[in-house]
Amino acid sequence: MARVFNFSAGPSVLPEEVLKIAAGEMLDYQGTGTSVMEMSHRSNAFIAIAKDAETLLRELMEIPENYKVLFVQGGASTQFAMTALNLMGRSESKTAEFVNTGMWSKKAISEAKRFGEVKIIATSEDKNFSYIPELTKDMFDPKASYVHITANNTIFGTRYRELPDTGDVPLVTDMSSSILSERYDVTKFGLIYAGAQKNMGPAGVTTVIIREDLIGREFDITPTMLKYKIHAENESMYNTPPCYSLYIMKLVFDWLKNKGGVAAIQKINEDKAAILYDFLDKSKLFKGTVEPKFRSLMNVPFVLPSEDLNGAFIKQATAVGLINLKGHKSVGGMRASIYNAMPVDGVKKLVEFMKEFESKNG
Numbered sequence: 001m002a003r004v005f006n007f008s009a010g011p012s013v014l015p016e017e018v019l020k021i022a023a024g025e026m027l028d029y030q031g032t033g034t035s036v037m038e039m040s041h042r043s044n045a046f047i048a049i050a051k052d053a054e055t056l057l058r059e060l061m062e063i064p065e066n067y068k069v070l071f072v073q074g075g076a077s078t079q080f081a082m083t084a085l086n087l088m089g090r091s092e093s094k095t096a097e098f099v100n101t102g103m104w105s106k107k108a109i110s111e112a113k114r115f116g117e118v119k120i121i122a123t124s125e126d127k128n129f130s131y132i133p134e135l136t137k138d139m140f141d142p143k144a145s146y147v148h149i150t151a152n153n154t155i156f157g158t159r160y161r162e163l164p165d166t167g168d169v170p171l172v173t174d175m176s177s178s179i180l181s182e183r184y185d186v187t188k189f190g191l192i193y194a195g196a197q198k199n200m201g202p203a204g205v206t207t208v209i210i211r212e213d214l215i216g217r218e219f220d221i222t223p224t225m226l227k228y229k230i231h232a233e234n235e236s237m238y239n240t241p242p243c244y245s246l247y248i249m250k251l252v253f254d255w256l257k258n259k260g261g262v263a264a265i266q267k268i269n270e271d272k273a274a275i276l277y278d279f280l281d282k283s284k285l286f287k288g289t290v291e292p293k294f295r296s297l298m299n300v301p302f303v304l305p306s307e308d309l310n311g312a313f314i315k316q317a318t319a320v321g322l323i324n325l326k327g328h329k330s331v332g333g334m335r336a337s338i339y340n341a342m343p344v345d346g347v348k349k350l351v352e353f354m355k356e357f358e359s360k361n362g
């Protein structure tokens, strides 16, 4: 067996321990004689899996009682519309405020525009989204339905170090690429959403954490499947959930809990990211593209001085088992996604390889 180090931005590396458990339980899940893929979602065995997933996530993120945890489908991209449909419907202003930190924010903005007024209160577009704009409380309209941010921009590799103070206006956050990678105080958010396929499990399931008082504010036209209220009332079982994805997610949560939880993984993530950023800061050939203060712990974009060198680096890295390092076209160069499940050894091997590449091409 030859496992490689997979730096994909998503779907991405999963803990090997989790994959081994899933392989062992593939044909017979805990004496049921069936795979989880073959089970009714109404069976006791599956209901226990779904409940465990929620309990573990509540524990890992210290989610207070007055928040609902929903597991839905459609990816984070569906949440761009769902947040607007559900949070603007009953508010007086029908205005949502956005901070534009690059492509994922832009997509959320364009969906929200279909349903109400959108105000972009700050943007980092002037420097190709290489930083997070400064935000002060007076920038937010106290009458807005909600304020939306992207906690970690997967493409540009930027991360909020501090959350904006939006007063009483609910803070809605796309946490797709940083959920469970560092500690977040859930009470600071009205709603958090995240696709699973980076730090939580395989694609197909999307987590929504919503403060209860924000449920039931949807427009009347909101389709049934897009109402948070329906998913909350039916404990995310209104229709058939993505059963297998939820099962793997539950195993990932178990794995994270056994590693010591979010505080422990945050320390590991900080150390892991530092190995790469320290090298980038010293290198004369490679260059990080993000202002140091806003560097992501999860996605590290970097460039070489020419397209030829970028291409050669990616090709040679792939040949030694360091895969999926090609950057997004809006930044170019390379991007190393180093999610929770990326072992420290993967980052060390990458840096070793970068040093070697520099000594040959510098």
Ligand SMILES: Cc1ncc(COP(=O)(O)O)c(C=O)c1O
Pocket (backbone or CB within 6 Å): 009, 010, 074, 075, 076, 077, 078, 104, 150, 152, 153, 154, 155, 174, 175, 176, 177, 195, 196
């Ligand atoms: C920050 C962020 N938001 C949203 C998305 C879109 O997620 P999905 O593919 O689950 O719709 C991604 C995907 O990579 C992302 O990184």
